Amino acid sequence: MSATPDTPSAAPDRRHDIDALRALAFLFVILYHVGMYYVADWPWHLKSPHAAEWLQWPMRVLNLWRMDLVFLVSGVSLGFLARNQDSWALIRSRGVRLMLPLAFAMAVIVPYQAYAEGVANGLVAPGFGAFLLRYLSMGHPWPKQAFAGAEFGITWNHLWYLPYLFTYTAIIALTLPLWRSPAGQWMRQRFNGLRGWKLLLLPVLPLLLSTMLLARHFPPTHNLIRDFHLHSIYFTVFVYGYWMGVDTGVWRELERLRRVSLALAVAVIATFVVLRLGAKGPPSGVLMDTLRMLYLWLAVATILGHGHRYLNRPWPWLRWANESVYPWYVLHQTLIIAGAALLAPLALGPVLEPALLVALTIAGCWALTDGLIRRVNWLRPLFGLKPRRTSADPRATSPEGPLPPEPGLRSPSPRA
Template sequence: MIAAPTLLPDHRRHDIDALRALAFLLVILYHVAMYYVADWPWHLKSPHAAEWLQWPMRVINLWRMDLVFLISGVSLGFLSRNQGTWSLLRSRGARLMLPLALGMAVIVPYQAYAEGVANGLVAPGFGAFLPRYLSMSNPWPKQAFAGAEFGITWNHLWYLPYLFTYTALIALTLPLWKSPAGQWMRRSFNGLRGWKLLLLPALPLLVWTMLLARHFPPTHNLIRDFYLHSIFFTVFLYGYWMGADTGVWRELARLRRVSLAMAAVAIAAFIVLRLGAQGPPSGVPMDTLRMLYLWLAVAAILGYGHRHLNRPWPWLRWANESVYPWYVLHQTLIIAGIALLAPLALGPVLEPTLLVALTIAGCWALTDGVIRRFNWLRPLFGLKPRRARCKAEITSPAEPLPPEPGWRSPSPRA
């Protein structure tokens, strides 16, 4: 018999807020590294591209967006306790779709322009590029920029429509999740303890991988991204189930050292098998190691986060409100920084250091100096108006967690 979950009091989950902020800091570093990693397609590529970056990038890439979607599911688990279907759809729709629309119309176009110029398929001159891009009536050469075949792209903002889709699926089926059958599923997941919590959640991920991965490679185009949908929605659902249940969070914290050690063993075995493979690695052993590593890494991060980060850090309120605008802005600022620094030929150490610094400085200046100061701008970057914010900070958990590469996948998950 599985005990009913014990709910946390109505206060912010500081560990979720902190993990959200730290995960996004990792995204900035990851996207800067995408410019420098050899043989992985991205909008622009550095002449200093390095092959050694592939392995640390791959080790991170196997779990980073899964962690993002799980934390977003946790957020929805809190929010859905006090809202019905249509209230959730209205609030989440405005919170996610307004920044997407603004980003596609104002923030992302420079990325497409810079990529098109670098590819030699777009004439220099952003003033001439922008009206044609926004009109979507004059098609671009297919290889001009990521998403050129659609005329307009969302690039790194792909996370927002994916998150809204998963949120809508949960919201439209709320009666199912609140039914006895739905509550049994939630209790069954949250009742996992010991080895079961460390291994069983990886099984659905392994099944989806074996069934879908080779037939539907990642695209980030929403419509035919069936494999990524199966993985991302599954971990999103895990987060939704976990929500405010204290038992499963305590167990993750208790098992944090074990899950970290098992994750290290899984990724070490994965690397050894991949390095020894003749041609692209495939098969059940590789898929099993990937999905085990994915879940164990996420479990370790959640466990350590719950153990060490669940406190009101002085920087947390600022970071929690800054994450969303930084997410919307950061990749365009990276591209602009590349355009500024690349002609200076500063080398493979100073240039990336300055690129990270410029990106962070630009995000901070635009967010704290402009976006957070004007109520009419705040909703366009996913922020609540100032007057509505104070009460929300007392009772709401973390907001959905933004990030990630462009329209297309930078590299297979293996």
């Protein structure tokens, strides 16, 4: 019998390209958030006196697909994981991995971001200790616009991805019988059976339709409740990843089309930029929506195709990166803001300062992760890592314990 997208033989032993793409995607998130400190006219928690208008375009080109790639890769992981677990096991395992770090970080990691923003806005008195006591008590209202999320008394800032991902995972988990039904398998097989131009164009249609219907009524908020347009985009690409996860044919086709998708992506974004620069105001309408969504999918398809071609091998750095990416994600924005507050009084200029800020952020993430978080067993779950097995555990493979892979990226046994 030939392999189908739902048979174990259809999946490789391990998808090294997905491991690598996850690490690289979150590295882009770090660089993007450093850029948010320096890009002119875009609101963020702190803004540099060296803000530059020219940064808007590279930031915009990156912003059109960066989080969509992250959610698609997360969907791929779920596609593997869902083969071995039932609905409640999925929700339980994902809840521990996603919501425990979120709660910890909102109480311990994120508050400094709110404090620095409030002080910069002149609406919070200096003194982090007093701020933290009031912040954690959640019993006193903050001045309006003191910091992002002040109206709620507490904020998750850059960690909004975690509750969004848990919500999408729970939706899939609670409806697993539908996804596994004949109708659900038919939809999965039709998507994974797309070839040629159909694979590069047809997945754009749901994204375009939701954008045309929702974008102007529901601007991005990252508050989970009313973010309907972003939900429609992120959940759609999340489902694409869930469908694609264990299929080999669609990945081979993306690899085959990688040069075509790259050329088309460059042409589409160039057209978008020309039209945007030539417009008197922010252009809108079906044409611009079409270009944005077409570029989004072509860029993601290009990255997936090139990643499958060049990254699907056991790189020496993958073991370290796979375990480090989650703590780095949790830590990075607080370290960026702390670094910005440290460097701003030195007036180092628009070249040296951002270079040092990137270096300090990366060094801080590395030092805290490798020097503390990965070594202290009770800290590991608070940053999304599995507890390290002791040397007495017969399953331990090294003094540091085995690599705790992102669940689902290793193919299941034939008994599954």
